Amino acid sequence: MTVHTVPAVSHLSTQSIDPADRVDYWEEYNRKALVGLTCSPYSEQGLLATQTNVPLGGLRLADIAGNEHVIERTPGTCRALPKDSVFATLLVTGQAVFFHGAGCLTLRAGDLVLYDTRRSYLFGFPCTMRQLLVDIPGEVFTERCAAGGVFAPMVFGRDSAAEGVLVSSLRSVLTDWAAGGGAGDPVSTEATVLDLVRSLAAPRLGERVAPLARPSQLAVAKDYADRQLSDPRLCAEHVAEAVGVSTRHLSRIFAPSGVSPSRYILEQRLVKAREQLADPQALHLTIADIAHRWGFASQAHFTRVFRDRFEQTPGEARPAPVRTRPPHRS
Incomplete structure (x- = not known):
């Protein structure tokens, strides 16, 4: 099968695709744009989903929405279609379950889950959903977020008020970047995203947490003010x-x-x-x-x-x- 290069900004909707071909079309697009996986829809309408991929410096942001479905990256898929990245996935709307080798996580809107694409997982969405997914190359994550990498998936957003502020700030930065189609300063935005991810992940992994850089502090301050304007x-x-x-x-x-x-x-x-x-x-x-x-x-x-x-x-x-x-x- 020929795999074509995906443009810098790419978009896919299954709405206009024949229902019988939607899953194959979705899986092929993800192999080229994001990660190899299999998909199973659970709606009588079949898979109704959209995905927009936008570059973010050396990272990539995927804005994904859809109806009820499950995606799975099996051990066989990990071997056949290897990818060394850490995904930071923010569930904007809906609910989800995340199965991995050590157990199962439940997610609700506003939660952020961090996981390694070299390890198998299953992500299930029982209702209409939207997520913002940051694809962080493995070497970038170990250099700028946590040297030890991610051994097991982690969920952020519920443990403390400080953690909630960081997740909310990350959501604001990603939402603005997705809405603008990647228009803006990719270098500073990428640095802010990695700084916020590092501030969340490093404490869980037992690593030293450096203070937030000033651009990240500005993002946190603006996000907090925006949510308290009333x-x-x-x-x-x-x-x-x-x-x-x-x-x-x-x-x-x-x-x-x-x-x-x-x-x-x-x-x-x-x-x-x-x-x-x-x-x-x-x-x-x-x-x-x-x-x-x-x-x-x-x-x-x-x-x-x-x-x-x-x-x-x-x-x-x-x-x-x-x-x-x-x-x-x-």
Whole structure:
């Protein structure tokens, strides 16, 4: 069988493929783009799945979604189609079970599982799912994440609040990269991804954990702030505490972005509020409701800073209500 080179950014959907050919098509694509595996769908519709592969520096990011199915990398497949990588797979939606040589792991949305592609595994999805998968070459992982590699699969995201912050930050970085189709700075984004993976994996593997690099600290700080925008108490001090640094050091972390932590929080609140004001589905909400939703202490303060930022009032940012015509009378 001829294996063709996969382009830098590639996409596949089984929707337009004859149902009888979907599994073969999916397996062949994965052999070329990601890893050799076998697939078994469990829906009467057959396999309905999409996959987009995007380069990320020396890594590769796969955005995969589908209905109920199981994928398996058997010992025979590992020998026939060898691949030396560590996969960091973040389950964005759905549930999953992960069988491996030493047992079974259960995953829920928001969990990250780390595993070695040289060892066999079975990944089962009992419902509609989406995952973001980072393909980290084995030599890159041992050099920049954990020298000892991954002996057994590990799940992250539940053990501690600090771990949850790191997983959430990784999700934010990967989601942005996938949404942009790989547009951005691949060198710094790759470094941030590897730094976050190292900070998660090294403690579990008994290795020394170096402090997060400044770009990774910025990613963690922004992600934490973005998730807390509705809390009116959110401030630079709270963000610094979440990242584990002083407020002064937090300012240094934000310096390359050109804004202070406080300005970043305000800017994100204003952007989110403007999006909601412009949404026709939100016309039932008052301006005060939206101001409160995005953490503003008062409508007056919200109106003032909104006008300063966008040169219009919150009311002017709203779409005109749709007027229904009265029935025609003959």
